[in-house]
Amino acid sequence: MRPNKKSYQKRLLVLITYLLLIFLAGFVLFPLLWIISTSIKPSSEIFAIPSRWIPNNLTLQNYTNVLFASAIPKYFINSLVTGLLATVLSLILGGAAGYGFARYKFKGNKSLSLFMLLSQMLPLTVLMIPIYFLMLRLNLLDSIFGLALAHLILTMPLVTWMTRSYFIAIPKELEEAALVDGCSPLKALFKVIIPIAAPGIAATGIYAFIMSWNEFVLASVLTSSATARTLPIGLTEFSIMFEVDWGSTMAAATLISLPVIIFFLWLQKHFVQGLSQGAVKG
Amino acid sequence: MKWGYEKGIIYILPVLLIIAFIVLFPLVYNIYLSFHQSSIYSPDLNFVGLNNYIKLFNDQSFIAGFKNTIVWTIGSVFFQILLGLIAALLLWRINYGKRVIQTIIMLPWIVPGIAAAASWRWLYHPDFGLINYIFSLFGFKSILWLGDPDLALAAVIVVNVWKMYPFVALMILARLQAIPKSVYEAAHIDGGNFWQIFFHITLPMIRSILSVLTLLLSIWAFNSFTFIYAMTGGGPARSSEIIGLKIYRDALKNMMFGQAASEALVLFAMMLIFSIVYLYYTYNWREESR
Numbered sequence: 001m002r003p004n005k006k007s008y009q010k011r012l013l014v015l016i017t018y019l020l021l022i023f024l025a026g027f028v029l030f031p032l033l034w035i036i037s038t039s040i041k042p043s044s045e046i047f048a049i050p051s052r053w054i055p056n057n058l059t060l061q062n063y064t065n066v067l068f069a070s071a072i073p074k075y076f077i078n079s080l081v082t083g084l085l086a087t088v089l090s091l092i093l094g095g096a097a098g099y100g101f102a103r104y105k106f107k108g109n110k111s112l113s114l115f116m117l118l119s120q121m122l123p124l125t126v127l128m129i130p131i132y133f134l135m136l137r138l139n140l141l142d143s144i145f146g147l148a149l150a151h152l153i154l155t156m157p158l159v160t161w162m163t164r165s166y167f168i169a170i171p172k173e174l175e176e177a178a179l180v181d182g183c184s185p186l187k188a189l190f191k192v193i194i195p196i197a198a199p200g201i202a203a204t205g206i207y208a209f210i211m212s213w214n215e216f217v218l219a220s221v222l223t224s225s226a227t228a229r230t231l232p233i234g235l236t237e238f239s240i241m242f243e244v245d246w247g248s249t250m251a252a253a254t255l256i257s258l259p260v261i262i263f264f265l266w267l268q269k270h271f272v273q274g275l276s277q278g279a280v281k282g
Numbered sequence: 283m284k285w286g287y288e289k290g291i292i293y294i295l296p297v298l299l300i301i302a303f304i305v306l307f308p309l310v311y312n313i314y315l316s317f318h319q320s321s322i323y324s325p326d327l328n329f330v331g332l333n334n335y336i337k338l339f340n341d342q343s344f345i346a347g348f349k350n351t352i353v354w355t356i357g358s359v360f361f362q363i364l365l366g367l368i369a370a371l372l373l374w375r376i377n378y379g380k381r382v383i384q385t386i387i388m389l390p391w392i393v394p395g396i397a398a399a400a401s402w403r404w405l406y407h408p409d410f411g412l413i414n415y416i417f418s419l420f421g422f423k424s425i426l427w428l429g430d431p432d433l434a435l436a437a438v439i440v441v442n443v444w445k446m447y448p449f450v451a452l453m454i455l456a457r458l459q460a461i462p463k464s465v466y467e468a469a470h471i472d473g474g475n476f477w478q479i480f481f482h483i484t485l486p487m488i489r490s491i492l493s494v495l496t497l498l499l500s501i502w503a504f505n506s507f508t509f510i511y512a513m514t515g516g517g518p519a520r521s522s523e524i525i526g527l528k529i530y531r532d533a534l535k536n537m538m539f540g541q542a543a544s545e546a547l548v549l550f551a552m553m554l555i556f557s558i559v560y561l562y563y564t565y566n567w568r569e570e571s572r
Contacts, residue, residue, distance in 0.1 A: 014376070021372050024365070025386045027444065032389060034412055035401040051415045097297035104290020112294065119305045121498075123505030123553070125526040126546040129315065129533045130308030153304050160297055214394040216508045221534065232396040236512060246404050253397035264392045268385060 035257075039063070039250040046247050062251035071226050072252055075234035078144055082230055083212040085148035090155040090208050095201060098163030099189070103172070113164065120157035124217045127153065132221050142224045150218045155208040162207075166200040167193070203270030210260050231256045315543035322537040334544035343520060343528060344545065350435060351524040351549075354510075355503040357439040358446070362499055363492065365443060366450025371484075373451065374458045384455075391448040399512035402441045403428065406513075431521035434514045438522060441509055446502075450495055457491045458484070493564045497557060504553050525549045 033053070038046055039062050041055040066072050101113045131150055132141070140146025170193055178188040194201070216232045223229045229237070235252050316334055318327040338344050373384055390398060405413050406427035414424050427437040461484075469479050507526040510516060516523030516531070523531075525545060533542035 017372050017375050018379075020368070021376070021383050024369050024372070025383055028387050028390055028448070030412075031398065031401045031405055031444070032393065034405060035397070038404060047410050049410070049415065051410070051412050093296045093300065097294045100290045100293025104293070106290045109290070112298070116297070116301070119301050121501055122305055122309065123501070123526075123546075123550060125505050125507060125529050126312060126550045127305065127308050128530070129539055129543055129546065130311040131304070132533075133311065133315075133539075134304075134308055149304065152300060156297060156300060210392065214396075216394075216396050216512075221530075232394055235394075235396050235400055246407075246410075249400050250404065253400050257393045257397050260392050260394065261389065264388070265385065268388075 032257075035250045035253050038246055039254050041247060043245075043247055062247035063255075065245075065248045066251045066255060070234075070248070070252075071229075071237075072231070072234050072255070074226050075229050075231045076255075078226075078228055079213055079230040081144050082148045082151065082228075083209045085145065086151040086155050086212040087205050087209045089148070089152060090159040091201065091205050094156050094159030095163045097160045098165075099167050099193075101160070101164045102167035103175075113161070116157045116160050120154070120161075122153075124153070128217060128221045131218065135222055141222060142228050144228045147219060147222050147228055147230070148212070150222055151212040151215060153218070154211050154215065158211070159204050159208055162204045163197070163201060166197045166204075170196055199270055203267050206263050206267055210263060213260060312543045312546060315540050316547050318540040320537060320539050327540065330540065334541050335548070337541065338544060338548060343523070344525075346520065347523050347525045347528045350522060351504060351526075354435060354439060354442075354506075354522075354524050355500055357436070358442045358503040358506075359496060359499045361439070361443040362446045362450050363496060365447040366495075367454055367492075369447065369451035370454035370458060373455055384452075387451060388448045390445050391452075395445065395508045396512055398441065398445055399509050402444075403513050406437060428514050429518055431518050434518060434522040435510075438509050438513050441513065442503065442506070445509075446499065450499070453491055453495055454488055457488050461487050493560075497560055500560075501553060501557065504549070504556075 037053050037055070040058050040060070042057055042059045042061065045052065045055050045057065097116075101109060131153075135141045135143075135146045135150065138146070140149065174192055174196070175185075175188045178192045179185065183191065213230075214232065215230075219230045219233050220236075223233060231252075235249065235256060315327070317329060317331060319330040319334065320327050369387060373380060373387075376383075405411050408414060408424050408426050408429065411427075413427065414422075417425060426433070428434050465483060466479070469483055474482070505526055506524070507530065510522055510524055510527055511530070514522045516527045526549075529542045529545050529549070532538045532545065
């Protein structure tokens with residue numbers, strides 16, 4: 001009919017689509033880039049008007065402040081140990097539960113797996129006070145183990161639910177074939193099923209780790225000193241400690257965010273897949 | 283090989299025990315706490331019956347906090363869904379550069395909330411913040427984004443939208459990509475225009491994920507804490523204090539654990555009622571429209 005006008009309209013539409021997307025990406029990026037920009041400025045330039053994106057005098061002073069003159073390195077180790085503990089416990093126990101839910105038909109399978117999903121939605125604001133008392137009684141306040149245990153509230157249902165969907169996707173016949181070949185059920189699980197589900201399990205584990213790494217509410221209620229405080233708490237304490245040292249705060253924010261961003265970029269594919277499977281089905 | 287045997291429970295039992303220990307037991311203990319009273323002067327728990335609950339209805343800061351929670355939740359969820367939907371529809375249309383843009387848009391969701399809060403506080407800084415600087419180029423005077431009682435809550439809603447709309451976009455995009463292409467080809471052949479196609483084909487296809495997302499985001503917003511705590515602390519003059527913050531303040535600052543526990547349970551009960559009513563209506567609505 002009118003091919004020229006049609007293709008012109010189409011091109012305009014594509015152009016508008018990209019412009020809008022660039023605008024949305026800009027909205028996402030500008031706070032993140034501003035963190036980095038501020039973190040490499042000397043204090044004279046941080047408070048300079050007009051603001052500049054790229055500093056005249058680039059400095060790493062803020063980073064050396066954070067790394068050598070604050071408790072951030074200790075908090076880094078606390079965050080790492082808490083995250084690893086919570087992740088490993090969730091993967092072993094939650095992974096087993098995911099397998100159980102996916103493979104065995106028993107009374108209450110459906111309602112129990114739904115219960116797992118619902119328990120994840122229970123607000124931390126409801127749990128934070130009783131968890132505080134629980135840890136007080138167990139003598140686990142201000143301890144890394146206590147915090148990791150509390151983080152299981154977030155990670156355990158998630159890992160169970162996500163691994164369940166990975167195991168369901170693997171045909172039962174694979175295990176049955178291995179059993180016919182003389183494998184024990186446990187050997188079939190470890191030699192046949194887990195290797196197939198490994199990428200998904202790894203992505204789930206990293207997701208769990210990031211949840212623990214980013215978690216703020218429980219960490220702020222359950223920890224009170226450098227013994228167990230994690231990085232998110234360190235960041236708030238930090239801005240109080242240096243009054244309004246925005247340069248150091250932004251340097252710390254960069255250092256906290258970097259590991260999760262790297263993990264995310266590295267495993268983005270599994271992440272996106274697992275998440276849309278896990279959550280959409282839920 | 284039979285998969286039906288009760289052996290399956292062995293795999294699940296450890297997780298159930300842990301969940302009972304760290305979720306169910308605390309929930310029950312919270313109910314117990316809500317019937318008791320303590321304060322910073324007398325930290326021992328005394329049984330006071332329903333007293334804490336009765337007090338809530340006369341507590342102005344609880345009522346104000348509740349209103350703020352409603353405003354915060356509706357504002358956050360509405361814009362999270364709107365922006366997420368727009369982003370998903372745009373991403374769905376393009377091929378070239380899709381992966382890169384999608385990756386960029388996902389970043390706020392992955393960055394620690396507390397780091398995001400710190401950076402936005404700096405962006406909102408009245409004298410040296412980038413946002414006021416940009417506004418000044420257009421002749422605006424310095425705006426106290428987080429220091430003005432009328433603006434503080436809205437300013438933090440912007441951050442909450444920034445943080446969560448990527449998640450919404452990802453979920454909707456996943457659903458959109460599952461729609462078979464043939465559906466749209468048929469619609470184009472029949473001469474449907476953009477809006478007709480959107481309302482009659484696309485929207486019904488993503489309705490279920492939209493309703494799940496609305497429920498999830500509402501629950502999350504209703505119970506959120508970090509952003510407001512880190513950006514305004516509930517201020518100025520408690521103008522942005524939501525219930526989550528009040529619970530924290532009463533429990534950990536004033537040692538009024540019983541009072542805080544009753545607030546938490548009222549919040550939880552409201553959320554539960556909302557969820558049930560919501561699920562009931564969306565379920566019925568969908569059944570009818572079939």
